Amino acid sequence: MLDLDLNLNESDETPSENQFPELQLEYSAATSNSSVINASNAGDQEYMYPCEYNFDILKQNNLQDDKNVRFVTKQLFPDGCSEEREFNSRQQYYHRYNLQIKKTRRGPRSRSSQYREYGLVNILKTTMGTLAGEKHAKYILLVEKKKDDVESVLMEHLRINGAYWGLTTLDILGKLEAVEQEQVVSWIISCQHESGGFGGNEGHDPHVLYTLSAIQILALFDKIDVLDIEKVSSYVASLQNEDGSFSGDIWGEIDTRFSYVAICSLALLQRLDKINVEKAVKYIISCKNLDGGFGCTPGAESHAGQIFCCIGALAITGSLHYVDKDLLGWWLCERQVKSGGLNGRPEKLPDVCYSWWVLSSLIMIDRVHWIDKDKLVKFILDCQDMENGGISDRPDDAVDVFHTYFGVAGLSLLEYPGVKAIDPAYALPVDVVNRIFLR
């Protein structure tokens, strides 16, 4: 799952889409329980999320009272569905990572949310599409059958990642039974190397990225016990370096992605005792930047994908107290652009896959209410191929399994009805994670 879509040479600058003049903003300390933030200039213009709604008209109705704020997702979706589900999934999440549910005293939030009870909901109800879950499931099953087309050939070396994306999507959509379980499990086993690690396909060299996908797929089918846990966990532990970092394979490339993958793998195998967790955490913290984000190595630029890896690893190891949640939350929520989509770094185009990297991180640090959820839901739904199924990176682009997974997983994090809850740290359905840890 950890192909981060990093393309450092891309020229997709979008200077006009992300104009957040954060230097002109100051927090309002007057509203002790509110997260309202005021523009410091007297004009009080709408800076937070430049959007198409006419705030000047709405403001005449004196509706700024924060007491009236409710999350729009609860109002958009059918009664009794999202609220109950939120309670269950969130409660399990906070229980698992020992986080406190608390109201933040300060922090940015779309001012549009202040007006949601006064007509916006009705506007969005008519403009927001619906999730074509059946079609997406059919698309994924079809991709798996078409082994000779270009996409399949390109994916050959990371077929096990593709299988993880596709199968997890099917599970979240409640369609995992459409897959021949025994066939998948025996193919996974055939990808294992004598070292204990897994390759991206049969006969390929092992890498920690593919090893996590193999474990995650087996977890989906409740088949982790087919593994020689000692052997697999020894392989993963052997990749830890003296400074606490992890290499991806025997060639030694170091990246915080591999820290997350190793920690997540060992946690799912319940063998975190095989590594020096303290050193692993220390290394991750050494990759923290002044902007609150994290890079792939110490001093490297903050990137939403890397942030997910670092925050995920810190969440799993109970180390989130090392994170400046307000500073990081601010950087992450600035990733939302006018269209509602999220980008991975400043000045880049929005992309459906960041619905996962950014959202899961915001949930883990308890700052997901700082973005406009309904606009993000709409952006993801706009990226669907309503005819043949599948989700693309941006509206009207070609669909692929990678973005289909991240789109559906993003909607799951946004508590879209009819979609199973996904765990933001383990990137597996919550019921699968509970089956492992609550057994």
Ligand SMILES: [Zn+2]
């Ligand atoms: Zn992408």
